[in-house]
Amino acid sequence: MGFNQLWSLQQEEKLKAWHQVQLVADQRHPAPCFTITREFGCEAYALAEELIKRLNAQVAGEPWVVVGQQIIDEVARISGYSVEQIQKSQDTPSSLKAIFSMFLDSSRAEETEVFTHMREVIRSFAKRGQCVLVGRGSVLVTQDLSNCINLRLVAPLEFRVQKIMKSQQLNKTEAAKYIASHQQQRDDFIRRFAKGNIADPLLYHLLINNAHLGVKKIAELVEEYMVRYVN
Numbered sequence: 001m002g003f004n005q006l007w008s009l010q011q012e013e014k015l016k017a018w019h020q021v022q023l024v025a026d027q028r029h030p031a032p033c034f035t036i037t038r039e040f041g042c043e044a045y046a047l048a049e050e051l052i053k054r055l056n057a058q059v060a061g062e063p064w065v066v067v068g069q070q071i072i073d074e075v076a077r078i079s080g081y082s083v084e085q086i087q088k089s090q091d092t093p094s095s096l097k098a099i100f101s102m103f104l105d106s107s108r109a110e111e112t113e114v115f116t117h118m119r120e121v122i123r124s125f126a127k128r129g130q131c132v133l134v135g136r137g138s139v140l141v142t143q144d145l146s147n148c149i150n151l152r153l154v155a156p157l158e159f160r161v162q163k164i165m166k167s168q169q170l171n172k173t174e175a176a177k178y179i180a181s182h183q184q185q186r187d188d189f190i191r192r193f194a195k196g197n198i199a200d201p202l203l204y205h206l207l208i209n210n211a212h213l214g215v216k217k218i219a220e221l222v223e224e225y226m227v228r229y230v231n
Contacts, residue, residue, distance in 0.1 A: 030128060030129040031128070031130040033125070033126045033128075033131055033132075033133065033142070033149070034048075034131075034132045034148070034150075034151060035126070035133045035138040035139045035142060035149075036133070036134050036151045036152070036153065037138075037139050037150075037152045038152065038153035038210070039153065040160065040179050040182045041157075041161065041163050041179050042155050042160060043153065044134050045134055047151075047215045047218055047219060047222075048066045048134050049066060050215045050216055050218075051219040051222055051223065055223065063130075064132065065130070066131070066134060067125055067131050067132065067133050067134065067135075119137075119141045122135075122141050122142065123145070126138065126142045126145050126147070129147050137189075137193050137194050139198070139204070140190070140203070141194060143203065147230070150204045150206075151204060151206050151207075151208065151222060152201075152203075152206070152208070153210045154207065154208070154210065155209060155211040156211055157176070159210065160179055161175045161176050161179065162175075164178055164179055206221070206222065
């Protein structure tokens with residue numbers, strides 16, 4: 001699916017409206033924020049989209065937004081990066097590229113500077129709330145924020161292989177190699193970016209087996225958790 005099928009003028013206007021509201025938000029009483037991490041091949045972005053769909057249907061105020069891959073082209077346009085430059089950067093997950101690129105000019109920064117800036121930007125989004133941060137680094141840099149609900153999706157390898165076979169048009173062997181390669185890239189990134197163990201279950205409010213529940217049921221469960229347990 002091409003980007004033009006994922007991005008629309010309505011989505012752009014929602015993002016801009018959300019951003020303007022967050023600039024004046026009362027950070028003493030932040031709205032909830034979700035972070036989602038996953039084993040590679042689980043349905044994190046599909047869950048994020050389903051979750052904000054449910055949340056936006058319940059409120060009449062400003063929209064919830066997903067901070068992740070779906071805004072990459074718009075982020076590139078705003079920041080001055082070309083889409084090709086961002087996509088060719090192999091060391092940073094797309095969700096985090098999208099976040100830090102929004103706040104950087106087109107000059108290339110040193111990795112340490114970029115990482116410092118990324119942490120600040122992630123925390124800024126999280127503190128203001130009303131967003132879903134999809135990316136493994138976000139859970140580690142927001143542990144002290146009480147408004148954040150941290151989710152992790154896991155699943156047996158066979159489930160994830162089947163998902164990748166379908167989404168990437170690969171055979172079973174190719175899909176398994178694809179998962180291993182991308183998981184290694186993400187693990188390497190986390191070691192450099194946040195120096196934490198993203199698989200530690202104690203980081204999360206909810207740890208969910210994606211093979212047992214589809215995204216609609218997970219989104220329903222997560223929304224119920226927020227309503228019941230988040231002030």
